[in-house]
Amino acid sequence: MKWFPQGRRRTEAPRRQPRVAAVVSTKVEFGELTPETLPFLGQAAYIQLELFENLARAMATAPTLADKASLSTAARFTLRKHHRLAEEIRALDEEPAVVMAPFAPAIDAFRAATTGATWHELMITNLITAGMLDDFFISLSGSLPDGVGSRVAAILSRRPRTDVVADALAVAIVADPQLASPLAMWGRRLVGDTLLVARSALRDANARGPVDESIEPAFTDLIAAHTRRMDSLGLTA
Amino acid sequence: MKWFPQGRRRTEAPRRQPRVAAVVSTKVEFGELTPETLPFLGQAAYIQLELFENLARAMATAPTLADKASLSTAARFTLRKHHRLAEEIRALDEEPAVVMAPFAPAIDAFRAATTGATWHELMITNLITAGMLDDFFISLSGSLPDGVGSRVAAILSRRPRTDVVADALAVAIVADPQLASPLAMWGRRLVGDTLLVARSALRDANARGPVDESIEPAFTDLIAAHTRRMDSLGLTA
Structure with missing residues (x-):
C-alpha cells in the first residue's frame, strides 16, 4: 500500500535491458473497483484524444521534418485507438462526446500540467503518459465484462512497428547528453500525475483512501x- | 487564360445544390507541365501533413468536445493520405522526409498565411484548402505514369462518410448568421493563395508565365x- 501517494517503487527491474513494448504482465482482478463499462470507455477514449493532442503539438514544433513525419505515425495510431473506443461507445447506443465529457476537465488539466517547457520534455510526456495509461487501461480491461474487455485490450495494445517517440528521444539524447539529467527529472515529475489519472479510473476513486x-x-x-x-x-527513472 | 492571377471564374455553378464531394470532372492532360513523379509525391505528401496540422489545431481549439471528436475523423483521414503517399515514395526507394523537404518552406508559409484569426476561419481553411488541393492533385495525377497516378487518385479521393468540417461549419453558421459575411470574405482570400500552391506543382511553375x-x-x-x-x-464564393 505504499505505492500511493509516496509513489514509485522501483529499481527491482533489470537495468539496461533492450527496449521492449511494455506489457502489463500481472493479471490483476480489480473486483469492485472495476469501473462501469461506459465510463471506462469514455475516459479511455478521451485520454487517447488528449494523448493525440500532445503528439500533434510535438509534430507542429518538431525540430526536423523527419521527426514530424515519424511522429505522424504515432499520432495516427493514437487517433485509431480513440476511434475504436468511440465505436465501442456507439455500439452501446451512446454518443462518445457525451460519455467522454465528464472526464474532460481532469484530463485537460493533466495535459496542461504535463505538456512541458520544451519539445524534448513534451516527447518524454508522449512516451511516459501514453505508455503508463495504455498499460493501466489494458490491465483494467481484464475486469470488464466479456467481449468488451478483450476488444479494449486489443485496441490499446496496437503499436507502430517502431516506437518513433522513443527512437527520436534516444537520438536526441545521444546527440546532446546534457539533455539526460533534466529529462530524467521531468520523467519523474510525470509519474505522480499519471498515476493519479490511472487511479481516477477506479470506481469510487474520489474517496482517495x-x-x-x-x-x-x-x-x-x-x-x-x-x-x-x-x-x-x-x-x- | 484569365484564371490567373485575376482569379476566380464563378457563378456558372448551380446554386443551392446539395453538398456533394467535389470531384474534378474534366479530364485534363497536363503534358509537359506534369511534374516528375517524386517531386509530385513529395509535395502532395507534405501538403497532407500541413492540412493535418491545421486540423489538429482546430481540434485543440474546438469549442465543443463533439467538434473535437468529429474533427479527429478528418485528421485521421488526412494522416492516412500522408502515410499512403509516403509509402509511394518509399516504394521508389526514397526517404519521404528528403523528398518532401524542398516543399516545406513554401507550404509552411502558405499555412501560416491561411490559418485565420478565429476557429471558424481555420475551419473554412480546412474545408477550402483541402478540397481544392486534393482536387488539383487528383487532376494532376491523371498525367503521371501508369499505376502510380491511379493509386494517388485513389489515395486522395478517400473521404470520411460525412464531411465533418463542412457539417460543423454549417451548424455554426445557422446558429450565428453573422458569421456568414466574414467567413465568405475569408473564403475568397484563400482561393488565390491556394491556387498559387496548386500552380506551383506544375513543372517549371517558377517561370510564372x-x-x-x-x-x-x-x-x-x-x-x-x-x-x-x-x-x-x-x-x-
Whole structure:
C-alpha cells in the first residue's frame, strides 16, 4: 500500500535491458473497483484524444521534418485507438462526446500540467503518459465484462512497428547528453500525475483512501514498465 | 487564360445544390507541365501533413468536445493520405522526409498565411484548402505514369462518410448568421493563395508565365468545386 501517494517503487527491474513494448504482465482482478463499462470507455477514449493532442503539438514544433513525419505515425495510431473506443461507445447506443465529457476537465488539466517547457520534455510526456495509461487501461480491461474487455485490450495494445517517440528521444539524447539529467527529472515529475489519472479510473476513486492491496501489483507493474522505458533511453527513472 | 492571377471564374455553378464531394470532372492532360513523379509525391505528401496540422489545431481549439471528436475523423483521414503517399515514395526507394523537404518552406508559409484569426476561419481553411488541393492533385495525377497516378487518385479521393468540417461549419453558421459575411470574405482570400500552391506543382511553375490554355479547365473545375462548397454553406464564393 505504499505505492500511493509516496509513489514509485522501483529499481527491482533489470537495468539496461533492450527496449521492449511494455506489457502489463500481472493479471490483476480489480473486483469492485472495476469501473462501469461506459465510463471506462469514455475516459479511455478521451485520454487517447488528449494523448493525440500532445503528439500533434510535438509534430507542429518538431525540430526536423523527419521527426514530424515519424511522429505522424504515432499520432495516427493514437487517433485509431480513440476511434475504436468511440465505436465501442456507439455500439452501446451512446454518443462518445457525451460519455467522454465528464472526464474532460481532469484530463485537460493533466495535459496542461504535463505538456512541458520544451519539445524534448513534451516527447518524454508522449512516451511516459501514453505508455503508463495504455498499460493501466489494458490491465483494467481484464475486469470488464466479456467481449468488451478483450476488444479494449486489443485496441490499446496496437503499436507502430517502431516506437518513433522513443527512437527520436534516444537520438536526441545521444546527440546532446546534457539533455539526460533534466529529462530524467521531468520523467519523474510525470509519474505522480499519471498515476493519479490511472487511479481516477477506479470506481469510487474520489474517496482517495488507500487502494486495496490486491490491486497494488497493477501499479507496481506500471512503475516497472516506466523504469524500463526510462532505462532504455539511459535515463534514471 | 484569365484564371490567373485575376482569379476566380464563378457563378456558372448551380446554386443551392446539395453538398456533394467535389470531384474534378474534366479530364485534363497536363503534358509537359506534369511534374516528375517524386517531386509530385513529395509535395502532395507534405501538403497532407500541413492540412493535418491545421486540423489538429482546430481540434485543440474546438469549442465543443463533439467538434473535437468529429474533427479527429478528418485528421485521421488526412494522416492516412500522408502515410499512403509516403509509402509511394518509399516504394521508389526514397526517404519521404528528403523528398518532401524542398516543399516545406513554401507550404509552411502558405499555412501560416491561411490559418485565420478565429476557429471558424481555420475551419473554412480546412474545408477550402483541402478540397481544392486534393482536387488539383487528383487532376494532376491523371498525367503521371501508369499505376502510380491511379493509386494517388485513389489515395486522395478517400473521404470520411460525412464531411465533418463542412457539417460543423454549417451548424455554426445557422446558429450565428453573422458569421456568414466574414467567413465568405475569408473564403475568397484563400482561393488565390491556394491556387498559387496548386500552380506551383506544375513543372517549371517558377517561370510564372501564363499557364497553357489546354490546362485551364483544371483550374476552372477547381473554382467551380470551390463555389459549390461555399454555396452549400450559404456563403458567396
